[in-house]
Amino acid sequence: EPEVTQTPSHQVTQMGQEVILRCVPISNHLYFYWYRQILGQKVEFLVSFYNNEISEKSEIFDDQFSVERPDGSNFTLKIRSTKLEDSAMYFCASSQMASGGRGETQYFGPGTRLLVL
Amino acid sequence: DAKTTQPPSMDCAEGRAANLPCNHSTISGNEYVYWYRQIHSQGPQYIIHGLKNNETNEMASLIITEDRKSSTLILPHATLRDTAVYYCIVRVVSTGNQFYFGTGTSLTVIP
Numbered sequence: 001e002p003e004v005t006q007t008p009s010h011q012v013t014q015m016g017q018e019v020i021l022r023c024v025p026i027s028n029h030l031y032f033y034w035y036r037q038i039l040g041q042k043v044e045f046l047v048s049f050y051n052n053e054i055s056e057k058s059e060i061f062d063d064q065f066s067v068e069r070p071d072g073s074n075f076t077l078k079i080r081s082t083k084l085e086d087s088a089m090y091f092c093a094s095s096q097m098a099s100g101g102r103g104e105t106q107y108f109g110p111g112t113r114l115l116v117l
Numbered sequence: 118d119a120k121t122t123q124p125p126s127m128d129c130a131e132g133r134a135a136n137l138p139c140n141h142s143t144i145s146g147n148e149y150v151y152w153y154r155q156i157h158s159q160g161p162q163y164i165i166h167g168l169k170n171n172e173t174n175e176m177a178s179l180i181i182t183e184d185r186k187s188s189t190l191i192l193p194h195a196t197l198r199d200t201a202v203y204y205c206i207v208r209v210v211s212t213g214n215q216f217y218f219g220t221g222t223s224l225t226v227i228p
Contacts, residue, residue: 004160031214033214033215035216035218037158042218042219042220043155043161043204043218044218045215045216045217048214048215055214056214056215058215089158091160091161093160095214105151105163105166106163106214106216107163108153108160108161108162108163109160110159110160111158111159111160113158
């Protein structure tokens, strides 16, 4: 069964450093998402991406964050200058179509645990 | 924000049916009800979704009331591996494609 994969599974970085989290969405999916979950808190939406551009973003997704689909398979989240409060699990998700009224499902990857020291 | 209400925790005996309720009294006519679960800190796992009819798949059944203001996820024969946080999500159409995850129900399956 196809699944979303993410690398690395764990990342430790120093405050102020740049990190890139990588995701390989399910191959025939067109919509891509990043969510994050700070330890003990809710899963929070960061950004959605379609047709090589951001379609939605939350307040969390500020200028320190960027997303890219550098090739036909990868989808990346870059944090330009990490802060302590960026420590969280980051989940990538993908869906075949927009999760709109047709009830399209988002499938999530296993996550990358980011620790900023 | 999340438009659903779920009990914070529930227990279920292994082998018995687990019935997880969810209230979504402000649901709109074209909004689907989705259920996901999260085992430990793994990625949310899709379980089932529905609009107004009851749905069943290999994992669970979803019962939606006629007025669509509440639903119940049923795990017919709970196992220890079903211990997880279960999220009932109603996607708010006006906010686009994002899912709002609330605090969910922490289900513990007891041997």
